[in-house]
Amino acid sequence: MPEAPEVFCVLQDLKPRLEGRQIQKVSITHPKLTANLPCEQFEADLTGQHFRDFHRLGKYMVFELDDFDLVVHMRMEGKFFVLDRQAFEALDPIKDRKHIHAIFLLDDGRILCYRDTRKFGRMHLYKKQEDWRALPVFDKIGKDALDPLLCAKELYEKTRRRKAPLKNVLLDQSVIAGIGNIYADEILYAAHLSPKTIASHLDLDDWQRILDATRAILNESISCKGTTIRTFSYGGSHAGSYQDQLKIHGKEGRCERCENEIVHETVGQRSTWYCPSCQKEK
DNA sequence: CCTTAGACCTGGAGGC
DNA sequence: TGCCTCCAGGTCTAAG
Numbered sequence: 001m002p003e004a005p006e007v008f009c010v011l012q013d014l015k016p017r018l019e020g021r022q023i024q025k026v027s028i029t030h031p032k033l034t035a036n037l038p039c040e041q042f043e044a045d046l047t048g049q050h051f052r053d054f055h056r057l058g059k060y061m062v063f064e065l066d067d068f069d070l071v072v073h074m075r076m077e078g079k080f081f082v083l084d085r086q087a088f089e090a091l092d093p094i095k096d097r098k099h100i101h102a103i104f105l106l107d108d109g110r111i112l113c114y115r116d117t118r119k120f121g122r123m124h125l126y127k128k129q130e131d132w133r134a135l136p137v138f139d140k141i142g143k144d145a146l147d148p149l150l151c152a153k154e155l156y157e158k159t160r161r162r163k164a165p166l167k168n169v170l171l172d173q174s175v176i177a178g179i180g181n182i183y184a185d186e187i188l189y190a191a192h193l194s195p196k197t198i199a200s201h202l203d204l205d206d207w208q209r210i211l212d213a214t215r216a217i218l219n220e221s222i223s224c225k226g227t228t229i230r231t232f233s234y235g236g237s238h239a240g241s242y243q244d245q246l247k248i249h250g251k252e253g254r255c256e257r258c259e260n261e262i263v264h265e266t267v268g269q270r271s272t273w274y275c276p277s278c279q280k281e282k
Numbered sequence: 283c284c285t286t287a288g289a290c291c292t293g294g295a296g297g298c
Numbered sequence: 299t300g301c302c303t304c305c306a307g308g309t310c311t312a313a314g
Contacts, residue, residue, distance in 0.1 A: 003307060032290090059308080075308050077292080099292085118291045120308065164285065173309080180307050230294090230306065249307095269286080271305080 002074055004145055004178030005221035007059050009240065010080060014112075017082045018051040018063075022107040030101035033114075035122040036137075042125055046070070046104070055132060057144055058177025062132050069132050071124040072114075078121030084110050145178040145214050152208040159199045159207075166202065167195035168268035170210070179214065181270050182227055185249035187213045188274060194281035195267045195274050201282040220245065248273045 002010065026046045028039040037045075045068055053064035063070040072078070083091075088111045091097050101119070104112040114121070124137045142158070143150040158175050169175055170184045179187065188195050190213035193206060202210075221227060226240030229250065248255075251262050251273055260277035 006307075073308085076306070077308095116291095117293070118306090120291065122309095161284075168285090171308090182307055227307075 002059060002078075002226070003180035003183050004056070004058060005183075005218050005242070006226040006240065007056055007061060007074070007178075008222050009226045010074070011054050011056055011061050013238070014080055014082070015054050017110070018106070018112065019054070020050060020052075022050045023047060023065075023104050024107055025105040026102070028102045030116075030119055032119065033101050033116075033121065033123055034125070036124045036126075042123070045125055057133065057138060058141055058173055059180070060137070060141070062135075064128070064132060067128055069126045069128050069135060071126070071135060071137050073122050074116070075118070075120035075122070077118045078114065078116040080112065080114055082106075082110050082112050088113070140174045141177050142174050143177065145176050146218055150176065150211065152204055152211050155207045155211065156202070156204050159202065162199035164199055165195055165268050166193060166197040166199045167270065167272055169199040171268070171270065176214070178218070181272075182229070182246070182249045183214075183217055183221070184270075185273050186217050186247060188279060189248040190217060192279055194276065194279045195272050197280075197282045206282070248275065 023046050026043040028034060028042055031039055033039070034042045046065070049065035049068060051063055051065060055062040055064065059073060061072045061074075063072070091100075099117045100113050100115045102114040102123070106112060124135070126135050126137075129135070143154070155176060159169055162169050167184055167188065170179050170187065171181065185195070187210060191206070191209040193202075193210070221240070221242040224240055224242040224245060225238065227242040227246070228239035229243055248262065252264070253262060254260065255262055255275035255278060258275065258278040260275060262273055263276055264271070264273050266272065
């Protein structure tokens with residue numbers, strides 16, 4: 001489901017609801033959700049902790065607590081929402097509760113719920129350390145796509161020996177963190193580059209165009225509260241609107257720039273839309 | 283080091 | 299209505 005802009009919006013929604021709140025009780029009902037510790041350990045460690053700070057790296061969220069860092073990746077379908085007790089108890093056990101795999105009872109009486117239909121999402125819990133960016137889960141994660149310190153030169157140098165299609169490399173979170181299948185298509189369209197271009201064929205200017213396009217598109221999406229194509233929502237039921245700004249991903253018919261036919265095919269095992277006429281293969 | 287299947291999960295959509 | 303296949307915004311692994 002979510003790419004960087006959607007994760008940003010989820011975090012933005014959660015922050016005012018969670019900041020300063022104490023966790024009174026935790027219940028985790030899907031054993032695989034907790035990636036680095038048993039559920040029971042999570043439940044015990046989280047109990048009594050307060051939400052202190054909130055961070056994002058790529059598609060990961062970091063909840064800084066008193067003594068721990070809770071790291072969450074929602075993968076395809078994970079969702080967070082906060083309900084008051086009445087609304088929580090009104091949930092239909094089959095329809096609404098079936099895929100809720102974690103609940104956090106807060107000290108204001110409300111309940112933070114995590115729902116994940118496909119059970120791909122994962123949570124990691126670590127003893128707090130000076131710099132959350134140094135947590136093991138981030139060992140192979142590159143700079144965030146919106147990190148001001150990220151520069152075209154770094155991307156260029158990291159991809160000198162990559163023979164894979166450019167699209168795959170944009171999706172590689174160790175190169176640049178936060179881009180997923182939708183924004184990869186949009187970024188490549190904006191940069192006039194074919195998703196099938198061999199990544200090592202790009203020069204520094206190409207990477208600068210990619211980086212500029214990435215920043216423009218992700219920021220614009222954030223201002224639209226993200227993209228809602230299938231099931232993305234934040235705060236329970238709010239939808240983003242960037243889907244209305246998409247230029248190429250999921251489009252049929254003619255390219256709005258050059259009037260030629262848009263192509264939809266699989267590139268690097270992912271569904272890909274592009275315009276072969278104005279997205280050059282280098 | 284790099285690349286490519288396959289696996290992990292469930293439900294919705296469309297064809298018959 | 300039911301069954302079947304394909305598809306989905308992600309990432310890990312095993313193997314070449």
